[in-house]
Amino acid sequence: QINGDRLWASLMELARIGATEKGGVKRLALTDLDKQGRDLVVGWGKEAGMSITIDQIGNVFMRRDGTNNALPPVMTGSHIDTQPTGGKFDGNYGVLAGLEVVRTLNDLKIKTEAPIEVAFWTNEEGSRFVPVMMGSGVFCGAFSLETAYAAKDVDGKTVGEELERIGYKGPQVPGDHPIGAYFETHIEQGPVLEDADKVIGVVPAVMGLSWYDCVVTGMEAHAGPTPMGLRKDALQVSTRIMQEVVAIANRYPPYGRGTVGMVQVFPNSRNVIPGEVKFSIDLRNVNDELLNTMHEEMLAFIDKTRSESGLKISIERVSYYPPCPFHPECVDAVRSATAKLGYSTMDVVSGAGHDAIYAARLAPAGMIFVPCKDGISHNEIEDAKAEHLEAGCNVLLHAMLERARL
Amino acid sequence: QINGDRLWASLMELARIGATEKGGVKRLALTDLDKQGRDLVVGWGKEAGMSITIDQIGNVFMRRDGTNNALPPVMTGSHIDTQPTGGKFDGNYGVLAGLEVVRTLNDLKIKTEAPIEVAFWTNEEGSRFVPVMMGSGVFCGAFSLETAYAAKDVDGKTVGEELERIGYKGPQVPGDHPIGAYFETHIEQGPVLEDADKVIGVVPAVMGLSWYDCVVTGMEAHAGPTPMGLRKDALQVSTRIMQEVVAIANRYPPYGRGTVGMVQVFPNSRNVIPGEVKFSIDLRNVNDELLNTMHEEMLAFIDKTRSESGLKISIERVSYYPPCPFHPECVDAVRSATAKLGYSTMDVVSGAGHDAIYAARLAPAGMIFVPCKDGISHNEIEDAKAEHLEAGCNVLLHAMLERARL
Ligand SMILES: NC(=O)NCCC(=O)O
Ligand SMILES: NC(=O)NCCC(=O)O
Numbered sequence: 113q114i115n116g117d118r119l120w121a122s123l124m125e126l127a128r129i130g131a132t133e134k135g136g137v138k139r140l141a142l143t144d145l146d147k148q149g150r151d152l153v154v155g156w157g158k159e160a161g162m163s164i165t166i167d168q169i170g171n172v173f174m175r176r177d178g179t180n181n182a183l184p185p186v187m188t189g190s191h192i193d194t195q196p197t198g199g200k201f202d203g204n205y206g207v208l209a210g211l212e213v214v215r216t217l218n219d220l221k222i223k224t225e226a227p228i229e230v231a232f233w234t235n236e237e238g239s240r241f242v243p244v245m246m247g248s249g250v251f252c253g254a255f256s257l258e259t260a261y262a263a264k265d266v267d268g269k270t271v272g273e274e275l276e277r278i279g280y281k282g283p284q285v286p287g288d289h290p291i292g293a294y295f296e297t298h299i300e301q302g303p304v305l306e307d308a309d310k311v312i313g314v315v316p317a318v319m320g321l322s323w324y325d326c327v328v329t330g331m332e333a334h335a336g337p338t339p340m341g342l343r344k345d346a347l348q349v350s351t352r353i354m355q356e357v358v359a360i361a362n363r364y365p366p367y368g369r370g371t372v373g374m375v376q377v378f379p380n381s382r383n384v385i386p387g388e389v390k391f392s393i394d395l396r397n398v399n400d401e402l403l404n405t406m407h408e409e410m411l412a413f414i415d416k417t418r419s420e421s422g423l424k425i426s427i428e429r430v431s432y433y434p435p436c437p438f439h440p441e442c443v444d445a446v447r448s449a450t451a452k453l454g455y456s457t458m459d460v461v462s463g464a465g466h467d468a469i470y471a472a473r474l475a476p477a478g479m480i481f482v483p484c485k486d487g488i489s490h491n492e493i494e495d496a497k498a499e500h501l502e503a504g505c506n507v508l509l510h511a512m513l514e515r516a517r518l
Numbered sequence: 519q520i521n522g523d524r525l526w527a528s529l530m531e532l533a534r535i536g537a538t539e540k541g542g543v544k545r546l547a548l549t550d551l552d553k554q555g556r557d558l559v560v561g562w563g564k565e566a567g568m569s570i571t572i573d574q575i576g577n578v579f580m581r582r583d584g585t586n587n588a589l590p591p592v593m594t595g596s597h598i599d600t601q602p603t604g605g606k607f608d609g610n611y612g613v614l615a616g617l618e619v620v621r622t623l624n625d626l627k628i629k630t631e632a633p634i635e636v637a638f639w640t641n642e643e644g645s646r647f648v649p650v651m652m653g654s655g656v657f658c659g660a661f662s663l664e665t666a667y668a669a670k671d672v673d674g675k676t677v678g679e680e681l682e683r684i685g686y687k688g689p690q691v692p693g694d695h696p697i698g699a700y701f702e703t704h705i706e707q708g709p710v711l712e713d714a715d716k717v718i719g720v721v722p723a724v725m726g727l728s729w730y731d732c733v734v735t736g737m738e739a740h741a742g743p744t745p746m747g748l749r750k751d752a753l754q755v756s757t758r759i760m761q762e763v764v765a766i767a768n769r770y771p772p773y774g775r776g777t778v779g780m781v782q783v784f785p786n787s788r789n790v791i792p793g794e795v796k797f798s799i800d801l802r803n804v805n806d807e808l809l810n811t812m813h814e815e816m817l818a819f820i821d822k823t824r825s826e827s828g829l830k831i832s833i834e835r836v837s838y839y840p841p842c843p844f845h846p847e848c849v850d851a852v853r854s855a856t857a858k859l860g861y862s863t864m865d866v867v868s869g870a871g872h873d874a875i876y877a878a879r880l881a882p883a884g885m886i887f888v889p890c891k892d893g894i895s896h897n898e899i900e901d902a903k904a905e906h907l908e909a910g911c912n913v914l915l916h917a918m919l920e921r922a923r924l
Contacts, residue, residue: 195787197785300743301740301742301743302739302740302742302743302744302745303739303743303744303745303748304743304745307748319742321742323788331892331894332894332896332897333708333709333893333894333895333897334707334708334869334870334893334895334896335775335777335779335800335802335869336707336708336725336727336775336800336802336868336869336870336871337706337707337708337709337710337868337869337870337893337895338708338709338775338869338893339708339709339710339772339775340764340767340768340771340774340775340776342709342713342893345764345777347760347778347779347781348760348761348764348778351757351760351761352761354753354754354757355754355757355758358746358751358754361746362746365746366745368746369741369742369744369745369746370746371741371751371789371791372753372754372792373741373753373783373786373787373788373789373790373791373792374783374786374787374788375753375781375783375786377779377780377781379603380779380780380781381601381779381780381896382729382779382780382798382800383777383779383800383870383896384779384896384897385777385779386778386779392788394741394742394788394789396741396742462742462743463740463741463742463743463744464740464742464743464789465742486737487739487740487743487744487748488737488738488739489739489740489743490738490740490787490789490790491738491739
């Protein structure tokens with residue numbers, strides 16, 4: 113059994129770095145605050161007797177030796193960067209739960225056969241730099257180190273420069289690092305566990321995701337003198353597409369998701385008919401065929417809307433990863449650890465992307481979810497119960513021990 | 519007949535003050551550039567032998583004496599402030615057409631019985647300071663001088679301070695100034711004249727206007743893990759209202775207008791379900807009863823949407839003026855001047871608000887429209903033909919002469 117109070121205390125201490133007035137955390141990737149957070153966690157890792165390796169994209173691996181160091185490590189991890197309006201738990205919990213597992217093994221003087229590693233991956237959130245899940249993505253070869261280095265924030269600063277500046281551009285080649293198995297604990301970031309009053313979510317898979325930028329171009333004109341029939345109102349045409357995004361998701365329950373989260377209207381003046389509207393589309397499903405059907409239906413609807421309205425509509429896919437089923441052995445390890453510990457449980461498909469989906473391309477992987485208050489995440493009011501975080505960490509301990517062997 | 523080349527040259531010279539790269543003008547009310555524009559026009563007025571009066575809200579009246587100065591002046595005017603992405607003609611044309619009328623009378627040594635005045639009104643556009651049509655509104659008592667003085671721009675600067683700073687807070691009490699009749703020439707700011715291939719629009723009335731701020735409050739949550747059925751998506755609910763705004767306008771042709779021009783989505787992040795959407799609604803009609811019906815239908819739809827969606831929806835009316843029919847004598851003066859000069863013509867209801875609607879509360883008033891390219895205004899590409907501007911100015915000359923008597 114891990115020490116829940118110690119886990120909670122570490123979470124609260126890390127959350128002080130970048131703490132916001134509303135009780136959240138703003139610690140964007142590769143900022144000075146991120147460096148402070150990294151230094152704190154690395155310090156804790158060293159205190160726990162772990163050796164530290166840093167790779168060229170700034171991923172940090174903290175290693176506790178096993179009795180047979182020729183075996184690939186059983187790894188756990190997540191990220192410590194946050195959203196601009198982030199919470200205390202997203203990512204941070206997965207890293208500190210890993211640290212707590214090691215601290216517990218130290219307390220109990222338990223030796224594992226395989227080494228144990230706790231990783232934190234660079235820029236999971238993708239808020240400051242795109243693509244999201246950058247560190248794990250480079251690690252598994254989903255995109256190149258050069259692509260990642262060249263990514264710019266709004267001020268034009270690059271990942272390469274900023275990594276160097278904060279002293280976290282390490283020597284190790286990303287991916288040049290074996291993994292025996294990978295586990296990640298995370299708050300659910302959705303309401304399913306809380307609604308069902310369960311403590312542990314066993315994660316069979318992560319949904320695939322398709323992101324688009326859509327631009328509708330009409331003609332800006334004065335809202336008063338322009339007759340209704342002569343308008344090219346980019347917003348009105350956009351609202352039809354926005355409604356269809358949700359309608360498409362509703363046609364593919366229970367795992368279809370459709371969201372328009374970002375909208376920009378030009379010139380955005382009260383008495384000017386919008387001449388251009390840009391908006392994002394986020395489609396997800398756990399079944400790649402259905403995700404593709406949703407994609408096709410959306411493109412068909414846009415074609416239809418284009419010819420009906422006569423307006424210019426462009427659509428570009430800006431991100432995609434397929435659904436990621438986790439490895440049956442890792443899913444079973446989580447399930448049996450949960451059963452052994454007697455926690456209430458259910459399967460929860462992850463709607464959010466996680467570093468685990470990239471780790472899963474290199475090794476058997478699995479995830480453990482715990483509830484978060486009202487299912488809210490990416491929000492300063494994100495909250496979770498200490499007893500649930502403790503439970504998730506206990507499941508992590510036992511699942512890792514099963515794979516690392518005593 | 520006025521001098522079209524001289525009118526054009528003055529328009530182009532004034533347009534240099536605040537000229538933008540795209541060929542437009544950015545000369546916001548009460549800025550240094552507005553002062554430069556005002557100084558230029560006042561200088562031209564003095565050169566044309568006119569006396570200058572400035573009132574406490576910065577309205578400027580340039581007066582050419584008549585043979586009987588006990589008669590109230592026949593006034594024309596408009597504004598010289600512009601939108602941030604404004605054009606060369608909106609407002610400026612009305613002021614410089616008035617100046618051209620006086621220059622022509624001087625050239626021809628014509629004396630009128632009643633004095634002639636050319637006014638430019640402060641802050642018609644309402645871009646920097648709300649309310650719109652501020653100078654003429656204070657002048658006619660639609661709202662108080664104190665309200666206007668207290669209006670703040672985004673930097674917190676007030677109208678009172680800024681008027682003082684640029685030296686245009688005059689001594690005259692607004693409205694303490696008789697008007698015999700008021701005419702205003704303006705580009706149409708809509709496509710009706712161009713579509714019908716007519717040169718002069720006789721303006722029987724200006725539509726009434728109702729402006730609203732609507733706020734839909736849902737709950738922001740992660741776009742991936744949150745099932746469709748558990749969402750409180752503020753944008754999806756907003757799109758229904760946005761579509762209804764247009765549907766309502768379409769139910770009351772030909773003068774119903776409905777526009778959503780301004781939208782703000784919070785937190786406006788690609789993978790976050792919008793938790794709050796604020797947007798503007800602009801409803802217009804030339805018939806006040808129908809405008810009121812449109813208002814009632816919108817409120818009823820919002821009530822229905824509130825109870826169907828369960829989301830919080832607030833709606834606030836932020837501006838209203840009723841339709842303004844112009845005085846039959848002034849409308850006829852415009853119509854007969856147009857006939858006399860032989861220009862092609864049609865009646866065009868004004869969809870845009872103008873200083874003339876406030877002047878019309880104090881004296882018989884009328885307006886003259888000329889076409890603008892593609893009906894585009896409030897846009898740097900706003901354009902108009904020299905021959906149309908000349909024609910409108912000729913109509914103004916003859917309509918004013920009819921009222922001022924030779
Ligand atoms: N966990 C998380 O929020 N990842 C970002 C990518 C996504 O939107 O799912
Ligand atoms: N002429 C003009 O654009 N006035 C501003 C008020 C309106 O939107 O009609």
